[in-house]
Amino acid sequence: DIVMTQSPDSLAVSLGERATINCKTSQSVLHSSHNKNYLAWYQQKPGQPPKVLIFWASTRESGVPDRFTGSGSGTDFTLTISSLQPEDVAVYFCQQHYSTPLTFGGGTKVEI
Amino acid sequence: QVQLQESGPGLVKPSQTLSLTCTVSGGPIGSDNYYWNWIRQPPGKGLEWIGHIFYSGTTSYNPSLRSRLTISVDTSKNQFFLKLRSVTAADTALYYCARGPLNRLLLSWGQGTQVIVSS
16 A cells, blocks of 8 residues: 655644645655656545545646645655635645555644 | 435444445446545544445455455446445444546545444
8 A cells, every 4th residue: 555644734824824735655656657646635624525626746626726736746745825815724635546545645734 | 517425324333234325416327437436534534545436346445444345336326335344433434435537536525424333
């Protein structure tokens, strides 16, 4: 299984400030045949299921604000929220979709 | 737009079988473009992928649950199913069903159903 290590567990950021979440995978999730990283980021608000924000490590899902940016390659990845808004309060998870079993990071709770 | 809805008993006794149904609307489950997934989230914890099924019946299970798990599909009813045998308190969780493309993203989720394992 690919182990996902996400940090920090929680993060308090002022409105308008930057939030940075890290995710490390125990093995590379870069698929060499088409040079894509099989790493996604999800946002989960209270009482709701998770929602995909980013896939292929850096591709924003349709409708996701451009203040959300994914970066990284291989085994080290980052989700950055450039200017935190009130509606961004949530738990964020990384997930590898490189191989089964699909695995998730432990989550980062972002608060204001 | 596809919608998924989980259903099943909210309370299961230890050692019994947990059975859940995911009903899909807004699109056929018999599509060769998607996997149909089960994921769970214990109270206050992270996400655990349980397994998925293709419309043909081909499955992939989490090895940690494989010995107790069966996922099946009924394309005529546009439903897929989860059966988890010999449950313990550790199986208490919010259970989600989700649809994802063949790259194994999890794009469309149900709202989840809470299952408590207790006598």
